[in-house]
Amino acid sequence: MSAVAIDDAAPARRFTLPSGRSYEKVDELVTAPLLEREAWSWRVWWIAFAASSALTVIFLVCIFMLFTKGIGIWGLNTSVVWGFDIADYVWWIGIGNAGTLISSMLLLMRQRWRASINRFAEAMTLFAAAIAGLFPIIHLGRSLYFYWLTPYPNTMTVWPQWRSALIWDFWAILSYLLFSLLFWYIGLIPDFATVRDRARNPRQRVIYGALALGWRGSARHWRVYQIYHVALACLGVPLVVSLHSVVGLDFAASLMPGWSEPIFPPYFVVGAMYSGFAMVVCLAALVRWGFRLQPVITAEHFDVMAKVMLAASIIMGLSYLTEWFNAWYAGEHAERSLIRFEFTGAYAPLFFAMLFCNVLAPQAFWIGAVRRSIAAVFGIAIIINIGMWLERILIIWNTLSHGYTPSMWRLYIPTIWDWLTTFGSLGFFVFLFLIFVRLIPTVSMHEVRDLVAEEIES
Amino acid sequence: MSKMLLAEFAHAHRLREAAQAASRRGYKLLDAFTPFPVEGVADVLVARPSKIRVFMFAGGILIAAMAYGGEYYTAVINYPYNIGGRPPNSWPAFMLVPFATGIFGATVAGFIRFLFETGLPRLHFPLFAVDGVERASQDRFFLALEAPEAEGERRGAMDSLRGDGALSVREVDS
Numbered sequence: 001m002s003a004v005a006i007d008d009a010a011p012a013r014r015f016t017l018p019s020g021r022s023y024e025k026v027d028e029l030v031t032a033p034l035l036e037r038e039a040w041s042w043r044v045w046w047i048a049f050a051a052s053s054a055l056t057v058i059f060l061v062c063i064f065m066l067f068t069k070g071i072g073i074w075g076l077n078t079s080v081v082w083g084f085d086i087a088d089y090v091w092w093i094g095i096g097n098a099g100t101l102i103s104s105m106l107l108l109m110r111q112r113w114r115a116s117i118n119r120f121a122e123a124m125t126l127f128a129a130a131i132a133g134l135f136p137i138i139h140l141g142r143s144l145y146f147y148w149l150t151p152y153p154n155t156m157t158v159w160p161q162w163r164s165a166l167i168w169d170f171w172a173i174l175s176y177l178l179f180s181l182l183f184w185y186i187g188l189i190p191d192f193a194t195v196r197d198r199a200r201n202p203r204q205r206v207i208y209g210a211l212a213l214g215w216r217g218s219a220r221h222w223r224v225y226q227i228y229h230v231a232l233a234c235l236g237v238p239l240v241v242s243l244h245s246v247v248g249l250d251f252a253a254s255l256m257p258g259w260s261e262p263i264f265p266p267y268f269v270v271g272a273m274y275s276g277f278a279m280v281v282c283l284a285a286l287v288r289w290g291f292r293l294q295p296v297i298t299a300e301h302f303d304v305m306a307k308v309m310l311a312a313s314i315i316m317g318l319s320y321l322t323e324w325f326n327a328w329y330a331g332e333h334a335e336r337s338l339i340r341f342e343f344t345g346a347y348a349p350l351f352f353a354m355l356f357c358n359v360l361a362p363q364a365f366w367i368g369a370v371r372r373s374i375a376a377v378f379g380i381a382i383i384i385n386i387g388m389w390l391e392r393i394l395i396i397w398n399t400l401s402h403g404y405t406p407s408m409w410r411l412y413i414p415t416i417w418d419w420l421t422t423f424g425s426l427g428f429f430v431f432l433f434l435i436f437v438r439l440i441p442t443v444s445m446h447e448v449r450d451l452v453a454e455e456i457e458s
Numbered sequence: 459m460s461k462m463l464l465a466e467f468a469h470a471h472r473l474r475e476a477a478q479a480a481s482r483r484g485y486k487l488l489d490a491f492t493p494f495p496v497e498g499v500a501d502v503l504v505a506r507p508s509k510i511r512v513f514m515f516a517g518g519i520l521i522a523a524m525a526y527g528g529e530y531y532t533a534v535i536n537y538p539y540n541i542g543g544r545p546p547n548s549w550p551a552f553m554l555v556p557f558a559t560g561i562f563g564a565t566v567a568g569f570i571r572f573l574f575e576t577g578l579p580r581l582h583f584p585l586f587a588v589d590g591v592e593r594a595s596q597d598r599f600f601l602a603l604e605a606p607e608a609e610g611e612r613r614g615a616m617d618s619l620r621g622d623g624a625l626s627v628r629e630v631d632s
Contacts, residue, residue, distance in 0.1 A: 023493060023597035151532060159532035163544065163551040168558075171525075175558035179565050186569070190595065194493070197592035213579035216586070217594045219490035221576045223500040224508050228572050231511050232565060235518075239561045246554060449597075450494040453470050 013300060014455050015113040016448070020295020021456060023449050030191075030443045031198050033291050044290065049434050055427020062421040063138060071141045073417040079410035080400040082139070084418040087393035088425060089135035090247055090268075091275065092128045093173070094388065097240050098276020099125025100180060103187070104236035107229075112454065113304060115447035116296045119191075120287055120433075121280045122184045123440070127432040128279075129180060131425050133173045136166070165253050168246045176243045183232050186225070189215050190446040244272040251395065257334040258399040261326065267319040274312035274358075275388035281305050281381035283433070285374055287442055296448050299372045306371040309384060313362035320359070334404050341402040342394070346411050350390055351398075357387020461605040461631060462488055463615060464588065465624035466598055470496045473599035476622035477502045485615055486604040491585070491594035510571045517567020522560030526552060588630050598625075605629055 099121040106114040192212035248268035288297040327335040
C-alpha cells in the first residue's frame with residue numbers, strides 16, 4: 001500500500017521544460033537552424049566541418065594507400081591477422097545499433113522521452129552502419145573482389161558459401177542499412193511537411209515539399225503511418241539483435257580460445273546497445289548545446305539514458321565474469337592461459353583500462369546527482385566509448401596473440417595507418433553528421449509535439 | 459463543387475471532443491488534419507482497416523522464400539560440395555540470410571502499401587490553397603465536415619462546432 005502512496009505523491013516526470021512546452025516553440029526550435037540560417041552563428045559548425053573534412057580526406061588517403069600497397073601497411077602479422085580494421089568494424093556497427101534500439105524498442109515499450117532524441121540517434125545509426133560496412137570490405141586485402149560476396153552467375157560457376165559468417169554479415173548489414181534508411185525517412189515525412197509549411201524561401205519549400213511527398217497530416221494517413229511505424233519497430237528489434245549476433249558469431253563460430261563461446265552473440269548485442277547509448281548521449285549533449293534545444297532535451301533525458309548505461313555496464317561486467325569463470329571451470333589449458341595472458345600479458349594495462357571504462361566508471365551513475373549532470377554523463381559516455389573500443393581490439397589481440405600454438409604467439413604493433421584509418425573514420429562520421437544537422441530536422445517534431453500535448457494535459 | 463466545413467482547434471483534446479460530438483449529431487466527417495496523430499479521431503472517421511500489415515507479412519515471406527530458394531538452388535542443386543561432411547542443405551546456417559532480407563522485404567512492401575493507401579506522393583492538394591491550413595503541420599488541429607445542403611442546417615453545424623471550442627469555422631471547396 002505504501003508503494004502506491006509514494007507513486008501518487010511523486011510528481012509526474014516531465015521531459016520538456018516549460019519554455020518548450022508549446023507546439024510553436026518546438027517547431028521554432030527545430031526548424032530555425034534550417035530556415036533562418038542567417039540568424040545563426042555557424043562558426044563552431046564551420047570549424048568542426050573543416051576539421052572533419054580534413055579527417056575525411058585522411059580517411060580517403062588511408063584507403064588509397066591500402067588499395068595501392070595492401071594490408072601490410074597495418075600492423076598485421078601472420079598470427080594477428082585481424083587488427084584495427086575489425087575492431088573498428090565491430091565498434092561502428094555497435095554504435096549503429098543504438099538508433100534502431102532507441103527508435104524501436106523504446107517505441108514498443110512506450111518510453112515517450114525517446115521523441116527528443118530518436119531522430120539524430122537514427123541518423124547516427126545510418127552513418128555508423130554505413131561506415132562499419134566499409135571495414136569488412138577494406139580488410140579483405142583484395143578488396144576489388146568484394147562483390148564475390150553476392151550471388152551472381154559467373155564464369156567460375158561458384159556461389160557464395162552460405163555457411164560462412166562473412167556472408168551473413170554482408171546480408172545482415174545490407175538489410176539493416178536499407179531498413180534503417182527507410183525507417184528514418186518514414187519518421188521524417190511529417191517533419192519535412194512542417195519545414196515546407198514554415199519555409200518562406202520558394203526553393204526550400206519545393207525541396208522540403210517534395211521530400212514530404214505532399215503530407216497533409218490527414219487523420220487517415222496518420223493511422224496508416226502509425227500502424228506501419230509500429231510494425232517496422234516490431235521488425236527492427238529482431239533485426240538489430242540478429243545483426244550484432246552475427247557479428248558475435250564472426251568470432252564465436254571459430255575455434256580459437258576466448259572466441260568460441262556461446263555467450264558471444266547476446267554479449268555483443270548488449271555491448272552494442274551500451275556503446276550506442278554512450279554515443280547517443282555524446283551527440284545529444286552536443287546537439288542540445290549547438291542548437292539551443294535545452295527546452296526539449298533535458299537533464300531528465302540524460303538521467304534515463306544514464307540508467308540504461310548503468311544497467312548495460314553491469315551486464316557487461318557479468319559477461320566478463322562469465323567468460324573468466326567458464327575458462328577456469330572448463331579447465332582447458334589454452335583458455336586458462338589466455339585469461340592469464342589478459343591479466344598479466346603485454347596488453348594487460350589496456351585490459352585494466354577497459355575494465356575501468358566499461359565496468360567501474362559507469363557505477364558513478366548510481367548517484368542521482370551524477371546522472372543529472374550533463375557534463376558528468378557526457379564525460380562518462382566518452383569513457384564508455386573508449387572502453388568499448390578497447391574491448392573490441394582486445395578481443396582480437398588477446399586471442400590472436402595467444403592462440404593454441406606458443407610458437408605462433410606474436411604481438412600487434414599498430415602503425416600510423418592503423419591510427420589514421422580509425423580517426424579518419426571518426427572524422428568521416430562527424431562530417432556526415434554535420435551535414436545532417438544542417439539540412440534535416442534534428443529532432444522529431446511531430447513526436448515531440450505529441451509529448452508536449454501529453455505534458456500540457458497531464 | 460461540393461463544400462465542406464473546416465473547423466480549426468488549438469488543442470488536440472478539443473478536436474477529439476468536437477469530432478465525437480459531430481459524429482453523434484449525425485454530421486458526415488470527412489477528415490481531420492493534425493500536427494501529430496490524435497488518438498480517437500481516426501476511429502470516428504470510419505477509416506477502413508489498413509491492410510498494410512498483411513502486405514508486409516506477404517512481402518517478407520516472399521523475399522525470405524526467394525532467399526532460401528536461392529541458397530538451396532546454389533548449394534544443393536547447382537554446385538553442391540562437401541565441407542567437413544555438412545549436409546548440402548545446411549538449413550540452420552541458411553536461416554540468417556532469409557531472415558534479414560525478409561525483414562527488408564517486409565519494410566519495402568509496407569512502404570509501397572503505405573504510399574498506395576495514403577495516395578502519396580501527391581504534392582498538391584486542394585486544401586493547401588486554404589489560408590491558414592499550413593498550420594495543420596505545426597500547431598493547429600482541423601476538422602473537415604461535409605457541409606449540409608440546407609442553409610439552416612449548415613448554420614447549425616457551424617454553431618455547434620464553435621460551441622465545441624472551434625477557433626474558426628469556414629466553408630471551403632472540397
